[in-house]
Amino acid sequence: MIIGSHVSLSAPDYFLGSVMEALSYNASALMIYTGAPQNTFRKNVSDFRIDEARRLLSEAGISDYSVIVHAPYIINLANTTKPETFELAVDFLKQEIDRTRSIGAKVIVLHPGSHVNAGEEIGLERIIEGLNLALVDNDDIEIALETMAGKGSELGYKFEHLAYIKNSVIKSNLIKVCMDTCHMSDAGYDVFEFDRLLDEFELVVGLEHLRVIHLNDSKNLPGARKDRHANLGYGELGFDFLHKVASHPRLALVPKILETPYVNDQPPYCQEIKMLRSGIFDDWLST
Numbered sequence: 001m002i003i004g005s006h007v008s009l010s011a012p013d014y015f016l017g018s019v020m021e022a023l024s025y026n027a028s029a030l031m032i033y034t035g036a037p038q039n040t041f042r043k044n045v046s047d048f049r050i051d052e053a054r055r056l057l058s059e060a061g062i063s064d065y066s067v068i069v070h071a072p073y074i075i076n077l078a079n080t081t082k083p084e085t086f087e088l089a090v091d092f093l094k095q096e097i098d099r100t101r102s103i104g105a106k107v108i109v110l111h112p113g114s115h116v117n118a119g120e121e122i123g124l125e126r127i128i129e130g131l132n133l134a135l136v137d138n139d140d141i142e143i144a145l146e147t148m149a150g151k152g153s154e155l156g157y158k159f160e161h162l163a164y165i166k167n168s169v170i171k172s173n174l175i176k177v178c179m180d181t182c183h184m185s186d187a188g189y190d191v192f193e194f195d196r197l198l199d200e201f202e203l204v205v206g207l208e209h210l211r212v213i214h215l216n217d218s219k220n221l222p223g224a225r226k227d228r229h230a231n232l233g234y235g236e237l238g239f240d241f242l243h244k245v246a247s248h249p250r251l252a253l254v255p256k257i258l259e260t261p262y263v264n265d266q267p268p269y270c271q272e273i274k275m276l277r278s279g280i281f282d283d284w285l286s287t
């Protein structure tokens, strides 16, 4: 089971600290933001202690495809009303691609964007334009577009959106997908018919393009379009479903990343990874 979580990247150890945090959870994958998720201020990667981090990764047998970078939320490639927002998004994504290459990772997860009242078609075209600009000098780092909850004017709540973007971008081979279990349920997909959902994904996008799964429970009922993650087994999706996804034979090679909420300011990932590996829900939050 390739399983891990979001981990922090902060002074003084930066990327080395991220890898050590992941290993402390007994994880075999990890996801980082290269700085704060809500802004674009970034430290120079020369401070990241990359060589030591990569030595640890290789000792632990963690593949470069299991080290995931998540672009910050404020990147909005779908914005057509403010040129400076779009330009910032393109420029930042280019730098993020370089940073991802510097740490030896291969995949960046990106929220496709919100059309902010311009309409879905116009928003999708803008995303394609932005990705074409951002990918000009890149031939190796993949962008995994995330399935979204459909909150506000978010695009990407349908597999068709992601397939359309992928098929329209010039460097289509670099466009991949990240599934989020909470978001797909929020968007109205019947996730409990999970094999049928995978069949639909296979038909629309192609299962070979699935690079990451964000494994989260949901605080809301299916179709809520809210995007509120819950701890595994304490939401509307439930532990059995999430364990089924984590151990699904068709997804064996896809890294699963937990983005569940902290509990009393403590990360829940050690307990959640342990439960997923054992397949047993131990109700640790009630004890």
Ligand SMILES: [Zn+2]
Pocket: 070, 109, 111, 146
């Ligand atoms: Zn995300």
